[in-house]
Amino acid sequence: RTSNEENDPVVRTQACPALARMGGVVKSPLVLTSLTTALADDDWVVRASASTALADSAPLVVAHASLALGEFSSLLEDSRAETRATVCTALGKVHSLYAAHPAAVRSLLLKGLSDSSLDVTKCASEAVSNLQMTIVDHELFSKLLGYLESSDWQVRASTVEALGCL
Numbered sequence: 001r002t003s004n005e006e007n008d009p010v011v012r013t014q015a016c017p018a019l020a021r022m023g024g025v026v027k028s029p030l031v032l033t034s035l036t037t038a039l040a041d042d043d044w045v046v047r048a049s050a051s052t053a054l055a056d057s058a059p060l061v062v063a064h065a066s067l068a069l070g071e072f073s074s075l076l077e078d079s080r081a082e083t084r085a086t087v088c089t090a091l092g093k094v095h096s097l098y099a100a101h102p103a104a105v106r107s108l109l110l111k112g113l114s115d116s117s118l119d120v121t122k123c124a125s126e127a128v129s130n131l132q133m134t135i136v137d138h139e140l141f142s143k144l145l146g147y148l149e150s151s152d153w154q155v156r157a158s159t160v161e162a163l164g165c166l
Contacts, residue, residue: 009043016046020053020060029064031057036071039090040083047086055093062096069097069104076108081117088112088120092127106133106140113143118152125158133162 016038019031035057038050054061061068075087091097091105091112098105112124125147133140147159 009041009046012038012041012043012046013049016049016053017056020057027060027063029067032060032064032068033071036068036075039075039086040078040080044082047082048089051086051090051093054090058094058096061094062100065097065101065104069101069108072108073111076111076115081115081119084112084115084117084120085123088123088127092123092130095131098131098133102133105131109133110140110143113140113147118150118155121147121150122152122155122158125155125162128162129158129164 016035019034022028022031035050035054038046038053041047041050072087072091076084078084078087088109091108109124109127112120112127115121115124125144128140128144141163144159144163147155148163150156150159
């Protein structure tokens, strides 16, 4: 690739589904790492594309679950709320990762629900709803109940949806 192509968000956006298709064939951890790295991209369209691509390559994510969970955990520590929110969205899309590793995904989403950013907590609530998580501990339930008093209507709405699935 040339430097100009690397700096083009359109190219990076188009690379995500291509990587997902490739990951379905080669099952390489390098493909997974490339997609999780894209979750931290400066461009929101690239981040969204990476999130969808991870969902589309769920078998790859599950095959390298410890790597994926480590990458997600690391990205939840990112200084940018946009990255942390995108990680929560991605977690909510990869149903098979939750099915294979429910405690680890639950732990990551609890971290998202505890985030200081309302956008991150909204995305974590949506992920809980998307995964149709059930109550297995009171910590998750308590976190969600606390967000019913949020000043942001979108956080409250996402929380109601998540609670409806519990």
